[in-house]
Amino acid sequence: MIDKRIATPAAAVADICDGASVMIGGFGEAGSPIELIHALIDLGARDLTVINNNTGNGEAGLAALIGNGQVRKMICSYPRSSHSKVFPELYRAGKIELEIVPQGTLAERIRAGGAGIPAFYTASTVGTPLAEGKEIRNINGRDYVMEYALKADYALIKCENADRLGNLVYNKTARNFNPVMCMAATVTIVQARKVVEVNGIDPEHVITPGIFVDRLVEVTAPLIESQLIAQGVRYP
Amino acid sequence: MIDKRIATPAAAVADICDGASVMIGGFGEAGSPIELIHALIDLGARDLTVINNNTGNGEAGLAALIGNGQVRKMICSYPRSSHSKVFPELYRAGKIELEIVPQGTLAERIRAGGAGIPAFYTASTVGTPLAEGKEIRNINGRDYVMEYALKADYALIKCENADRLGNLVYNKTARNFNPVMCMAATVTIVQARKVVEVNGIDPEHVITPGIFVDRLVEVTAPLIESQLIAQGVRYP
Amino acid sequence: MTTNAPQIEGWSREQMAELVAADIPDGSYVNLGIGIPELVTKFVPDGREFIYHTENGLLGMGPAPAPGYEDPELINAGKKAVTANPGASYFHHADSFAMIRGGHIDVCVLGAMQVSSNGDLANWSTGAADAIPAVGGAMDLVAGVKTILVITQHTTKTGLPKLVGQCSYPLTGINVVTRVYSDLAIIDITPDGFQVHKLAPGVSFKQVCDKTDAPLLPSKES
Amino acid sequence: MTTNAPQIEGWSREQMAELVAADIPDGSYVNLGIGIPELVTKFVPDGREFIYHTENGLLGMGPAPAPGYEDPELINAGKKAVTANPGASYFHHADSFAMIRGGHIDVCVLGAMQVSSNGDLANWSTGAADAIPAVGGAMDLVAGVKTILVITQHTTKTGLPKLVGQCSYPLTGINVVTRVYSDLAIIDITPDGFQVHKLAPGVSFKQVCDKTDAPLLPSKES
Numbered sequence: 001m002i003d004k005r006i007a008t009p010a011a012a013v014a015d016i017c018d019g020a021s022v023m024i025g026g027f028g029e030a031g032s033p034i035e036l037i038h039a040l041i042d043l044g045a046r047d048l049t050v051i052n053n054n055t056g057n058g059e060a061g062l063a064a065l066i067g068n069g070q071v072r073k074m075i076c077s078y079p080r081s082s083h084s085k086v087f088p089e090l091y092r093a094g095k096i097e098l099e100i101v102p103q104g105t106l107a108e109r110i111r112a113g114g115a116g117i118p119a120f121y122t123a124s125t126v127g128t129p130l131a132e133g134k135e136i137r138n139i140n141g142r143d144y145v146m147e148y149a150l151k152a153d154y155a156l157i158k159c160e161n162a163d164r165l166g167n168l169v170y171n172k173t174a175r176n177f178n179p180v181m182c183m184a185a186t187v188t189i190v191q192a193r194k195v196v197e198v199n200g201i202d203p204e205h206v207i208t209p210g211i212f213v214d215r216l217v218e219v220t221a222p223l224i225e226s227q228l229i230a231q232g233v234r235y236p
Numbered sequence: 237m238i239d240k241r242i243a244t245p246a247a248a249v250a251d252i253c254d255g256a257s258v259m260i261g262g263f264g265e266a267g268s269p270i271e272l273i274h275a276l277i278d279l280g281a282r283d284l285t286v287i288n289n290n291t292g293n294g295e296a297g298l299a300a301l302i303g304n305g306q307v308r309k310m311i312c313s314y315p316r317s318s319h320s321k322v323f324p325e326l327y328r329a330g331k332i333e334l335e336i337v338p339q340g341t342l343a344e345r346i347r348a349g350g351a352g353i354p355a356f357y358t359a360s361t362v363g364t365p366l367a368e369g370k371e372i373r374n375i376n377g378r379d380y381v382m383e384y385a386l387k388a389d390y391a392l393i394k395c396e397n398a399d400r401l402g403n404l405v406y407n408k409t410a411r412n413f414n415p416v417m418c419m420a421a422t423v424t425i426v427q428a429r430k431v432v433e434v435n436g437i438d439p440e441h442v443i444t445p446g447i448f449v450d451r452l453v454e455v456t457a458p459l460i461e462s463q464l465i466a467q468g469v470r471y472p
Numbered sequence: 473m474t475t476n477a478p479q480i481e482g483w484s485r486e487q488m489a490e491l492v493a494a495d496i497p498d499g500s501y502v503n504l505g506i507g508i509p510e511l512v513t514k515f516v517p518d519g520r521e522f523i524y525h526t527e528n529g530l531l532g533m534g535p536a537p538a539p540g541y542e543d544p545e546l547i548n549a550g551k552k553a554v555t556a557n558p559g560a561s562y563f564h565h566a567d568s569f570a571m572i573r574g575g576h577i578d579v580c581v582l583g584a585m586q587v588s589s590n591g592d593l594a595n596w597s598t599g600a601a602d603a604i605p606a607v608g609g610a611m612d613l614v615a616g617v618k619t620i621l622v623i624t625q626h627t628t629k630t631g632l633p634k635l636v637g638q639c640s641y642p643l644t645g646i647n648v649v650t651r652v653y654s655d656l657a658i659i660d661i662t663p664d665g666f667q668v669h670k671l672a673p674g675v676s677f678k679q680v681c682d683k684t685d686a687p688l689l690p691s692k693e694s
Numbered sequence: 695m696t697t698n699a700p701q702i703e704g705w706s707r708e709q710m711a712e713l714v715a716a717d718i719p720d721g722s723y724v725n726l727g728i729g730i731p732e733l734v735t736k737f738v739p740d741g742r743e744f745i746y747h748t749e750n751g752l753l754g755m756g757p758a759p760a761p762g763y764e765d766p767e768l769i770n771a772g773k774k775a776v777t778a779n780p781g782a783s784y785f786h787h788a789d790s791f792a793m794i795r796g797g798h799i800d801v802c803v804l805g806a807m808q809v810s811s812n813g814d815l816a817n818w819s820t821g822a823a824d825a826i827p828a829v830g831g832a833m834d835l836v837a838g839v840k841t842i843l844v845i846t847q848h849t850t851k852t853g854l855p856k857l858v859g860q861c862s863y864p865l866t867g868i869n870v871v872t873r874v875y876s877d878l879a880i881i882d883i884t885p886d887g888f889q890v891h892k893l894a895p896g897v898s899f900k901q902v903c904d905k906t907d908a909p910l911l912p913s914k915e916s
Contacts, residue, residue: 001743002720002721002743002745027529027547027565028547028551029544029551030545031545053565077606078608079605079606080604080606082551087604092602092604098604100605102607102608102609102610102611102612103565103569103607103608103612104527104565104569104573104609104612104616105611105612107564107565107566107569108351108353108566108569111566111792112356113796114792114796115344115788115792115795115796116359116794116797116838117358118376118378118380119356119357119373120353120356120357121353121354121355122353122573122612122615123573123615123616124573124611124615124616125611125615126615126645127592127645127646128611128642128643130607130611139384140354144354144355164781165745165754165781170440170562171543171545172439172440172530172543172546172556172562173526173528173529173530173547173562175529175562176528176565177564179564179566180564180565180566183796183798203408203752203754203778203782204406204408204784205441206785209753209785210745210753210783211723211745211793211798211799212798224544225544238521263750263751264769265769265773266750266766266769266773267767289787313829313830313831314828314830315826315827315828316826324826327826328824328826334826334827336827336829338831338832338833338834339787339791339829339831339834340749340787340790340791340794340795340831340834340838341834342787343786343787343790343791344788344795346788347570347788349574350574351566351569351570351574352570352573352574352575353573358795358834358837359795359837360795360833360837360838361833362837362867362868363814363865363867363868364833364865364868365865366829366833400559401523401532401559403559403561406784407765408752408765408767408768408778408784409750409751409752409767409768409769409770410767411751411784411785412751412787413787414786415786415788416786416787419570419574419576439530439556439561439562440562442561442562445531445561445571446523446559447531447571447577460766461766462766
């Protein structure tokens with residue numbers, strides 16, 4: 001019987017090695033897999049390349065992973081936000097690398113990675129500094145930039161409900177980058193608020209089919225980033 | 237108030253001109269918008285380029301449109317099937333053009349058309365006759381073919397439920413090409429088995445958001461192709 | 473061009489937003505940037521319905537929820553709590569930017585640091601050495617949305633023109649802006665450069681010229 | 695190579711399918727071509743669970759429905775009525791081929807017209823002048839699925855070898871086939887060419903060589 005459930009976040013992330021590339025779902029706090037990130041902090045793997053739209057807020061979750069010195073490089077679209085201070089300090093100190101990718105190009109590069117499309121063209125960034133050094137191609141009279149697919153060794157994902165086969169549904173705008181990251185990682189690790197029976201998700205409503213999921217942990221009452229910030233919580 | 241409903245299939249397709257390109261959803265009979273196709277036959281627009289995975293069955297629906305001499309060119313992956321005879325006859329007589337595209341490349345070209353990706357690379361067809369004349373590019377040690385996006389003037393779509401904003405859900409494997417074709421056409425025309433209230437589809441379950449839909453016709457008891465074939469029905 | 477002249481009383485932020493809203497056709501799919509653009513939702517003309525897209529995966533975005541009803545997983549691109557209107561839909565980021573990149577969003581209203589007379593927009597970075605670059609979805613929006621409207625003060629807080637012959641800040645996109653709504657005037661980007669469409673009450677063409685660092689054509693009606 | 699020799703009694707279609715099923719690991723995501731490959735579902739070894747993908751948009755495909763329970767909108771890639779198992783999911787064609795092209799499907803079992811000793815597959819067209827080309831999803835499957843297994847009679851109905859040095863029919867893909875299950879033998883595609891993995895009972899290595907139009911290496915065990 002196929003059963004992708006694993007007992008704890010610690011066991012689910014246990015094989016992430018130094019130097020691994022890790023996609024982390026979420027846009028701001030929506031869909032951010034905090035418990036998996038904290039398990040990765042406990043594990044201590046270093047020299048990571050992390051792909052996320054942002055760089056975390058406050059001093060828990062992704063910000064804590066960065067603050068703990070485990071991230072060598074961030075690939076993201078927007079490393080600033082009202083509550084982000086950990087990344088800016090490290091960046092200004094030259095202690096972390098940054099690759100800025102426009103949000104739509106980031107999403108599409110990840111989708112391409114998952115869909116077996118090694119490269120594609122987009123009009124985004126044409127004529128801007130972010131297109132420098134990239135191949136420009138004129139197609140039907142308009143210039144486009146060539147962008148390469150983005151894949152990762154692991155993806156850390158948060159969803160709402162899941163079944164043992166790895167079928168997932170999300171909560172509202174917590175969907176964001178999670179479904180495409182599930183597709184683009186060699187090993188996709190998911191925390192679900194609830195694991196339901198195998199026929200508990202209507203086949204018409206599945207957002208991430210189980211084929212894209214490798215490991216599944218139930219985290220019934222996940223931490224909420226904005227509450228952690230309000231409470232000044234610092235992990236670990 | 238936004239209301240994309242139109243009273244009849246005839247009114248919904250009335251502006252399709254000679255020479256138009258028309259994507260037609262469906263895979264075999266699943267998701268095939270027969271009533272919209274029949275309205276297009278009644279309308280009589282000719283010299284059409286039609287994009288569909290197949291070329292129709294029996295002598296109703298897409299097969300009837302082709303048999304009626306309205307289609308100049310088919311773009312499809314599989315123009316043969318157990319009940320297709322109209323297309324093979326015209327093709328062997330040199331009366332219709334054919335562009336063969338592998339099924340996955342066809343779906344991805346249409347998705348690219350809808351997503352503003354003018355071209356992409358895929359490993360499908362490398363080393364085969366279908367790659368002849370196409371640009372080959374080696375990316376990370378593997379050869380890929382460059383493929384261009386596919387768009388159309390119109391898309392004819394069948395869905396299960398819809399609301400007046402054009403949000404759609406489908407029935408099982410009737411989904412197939414319909415959602416990506418909704419994205420890739422200038423004017424997307426949908427026949428729905430049922431039009432429901434605006435809050436009648438859960439926002440988590442919407443498959444095609446209304447932004448991709450222009451016109452909507454309720455067809456409560458659509459014809460079923462396999463029954464038409466069994467009954468020997470010939471349209472018109 | 474003067475940078476030390478006394479402040480001219482033009483349109484307020486709300487009036488600028490109202491002018492933008494008046495120009496958006498009924499039934500439009502609209503994406504609003506953070507800041508003044510968000511005010512547009514307050515001025516939708518009677519009888520019109522706009523559907524708001526937020527690039528983090530929601531079409532049919534509604535207003536902020538009542539206090540206490542926030543869902544930390546129902547937010548907009550500015551990461552503020554929002555609601556979903558009837559007929560809304562959720563989708564993932566790749567699908568969301570397919571809407572943007574594929575030209576399905578009708579109107580995007582953005583703020584600006586600089587706009588050039590050929591429609592180039594700079595709104596993401598000062599290019600300063602210590603600045604942390606952060607682009608978000610702006611480059612995708614300007615490249616993909618059919619009509620890009622800019623809503624901005626005519627000059628910076630220190631009085632420097634934002635409408636310029638050529639942007640000195642790093643670009644967000646080239647030839648993308650259709651029209652600029654400033655506190656002093658509505659200005660079109662035309663093949664001949666900036667052209668006044670409408671002046672704010674009590675503001676003269678010369679006053680706008682003085683605060684614009686590029687040639688400015690008068691309104692066709694004037 | 696002999697084309698007129700008397701028929702050799704090898705494995706039946708069912709036995710070939712059973713041999714394929716025995717080689718597929720538990721928990722695999724499997725796509726089955728039309729014809730003999732479909733028989734694989736009947737021989738899943740005890741204790742193993744396969745999840746079937748059909749490229750027209752269903753993961754978790756189940757067996758044919760009982761007569762009278764067919765839904766014309768629940769079909770497989772061969773356009774036959776099927777069912778959906780518990781834990782199934784529906785998706786559109788672009789997502790379905792993202793699974794294929796992205797390397798997420800573990801095993802695809804296909805029929806063949808010809809397989810070459812370097813793993814090229816021809817299974818979509820004879821290339822005849824009056825043939826109507828029809829490729830379907832075969833080229834995407836062979837390019838994207840991790841392991842391509844071929845199940846086929848060793849020779850054509852007229853006795854011509856299907857395992858050849860170089861395919862004469864138009865190719866479906868190059869260097870894609872891992873292993874061939876014929877009525878006479880299981881044959882691996884190795885860097886050195888065709889190599890027998892297992893002979894059918896009562897079939898000799900020489901008999902297989904005679905019906906193969908390329909050099910054939912004996913089984914390592916023999």
